[in-house]
Amino acid sequence: MAKGQLMFVVAGLMIVLAGGALVYMKDHQRLGEPGVRVADVSIEDEEGNRVGDTSVYLPEVDGFNSKAMEIQSVVYEWLPKDTVYGRRVYQAGDGFWLECNVVLMGADRTSIHQPQYCLPGSGWQIVADEENSLRIGKRKLPVNRIVARKALEAKHGTASNVSVVMLYFFVTKGEWTADHNERMWRQAVEQLTTGVLQRWAYVACFALCHEGREDATTERLLQFLSQAAPEFVELP
Template identity: 30%
Template sequence: MKHYVATILILAIAAAGHESINRAHARAAQERPAQNVLDIPASIGRYKQVGADQEVEEEVQRMLQTSTVLVRNYAGPDGWPLQLTIVYAGTTRRSLHFPQVCLVGQGWEIREQTTMPVGFSFRAQRLVVVKGAQRQAVLYWFKTGERLTGDYFVNSWHWARNQLFSGAATSALVRLSAPIGNRDESAVFSLLEDFAAKFTPILMERVD
């Protein structure tokens, strides 16, 4: 009987917490309008934008449940290309998912998956993906409020906690990718890590 009562209490507390998150979520969505434009500079350190931002198809926006998506190509100091993708989810988090899902859906095979530090700030997810003769290096992480992490579940915890206590936290996914080509794999990841370290202060300032 005691175990039964304890189980009921735990379920009641969980339900109350879930309802509190839902109320905070709804309140935040009403009080804090979505960031419709991502104001990211064309030059980040010695990295320069190449071409116009890529258009994101309406079907993709519907799938992600957000129209605030930035896909932009940059060239590194030696001209090596890399791509920055930001998916801004606002207060809902419905747009955030494992990037591996999209990569596999686009025909990429994930060969390696681990984490690596970005400066002294946080750890990002590190992927090596392959499609035919192509190999790409990928780094990704999440931002919720002032917290950065490459761990999807840790980010979910940050979001839930912030929604409970402040009701105003927003989330975004950041992904960097670059072709490996005939370069040393570690050199390409060093390039991505360097860009990520220079981009992080901009991310914290310009993506709320």
């Protein structure tokens, strides 16, 4: 057999073996435990249709009035059907408003996505994308901060720039990261070594603000998360 033919055969065998390994892992994988609290509380879309019998528990927080929100049907229809959601809006006494969203994957890992793709698709221009730190007690945990801007037209016809500040991270039982690639790496290693498919959740909090108020808004979001996260996230 010629050298070129031999290499072709070897490459083919490697592809077959890799495919077989993937099929085996899929058939024998076990779904891990989540790192967020799941409650037996149903969740609905904007039309009042039930889209899930369970939801991620998001707490009431001192100093805020809050309300559980529905899941947009476009999100429910786009993501895998075993995805579990949590969504709640909070408003402080001074009018500061924020929204907290959680997306928890099931057996289909494509539930978890990055806001870097969603925001530009909604007309927002990302102007900052960087890691930040969240302090919870003595812990210092990583979160990622995104600042994006969009020109919105006011009632009188003039346009002004509005910013959205978002803090997000990924969490599963015993693990927390702000880096999407690190999450994927940890998930792959865990599945290969133990057969467990980690059940990751994407947690995001965001608020709108005027241009120039992004740092102050970031601090408000960090303060909120330092209060709220221990109530619904299992800290590593």
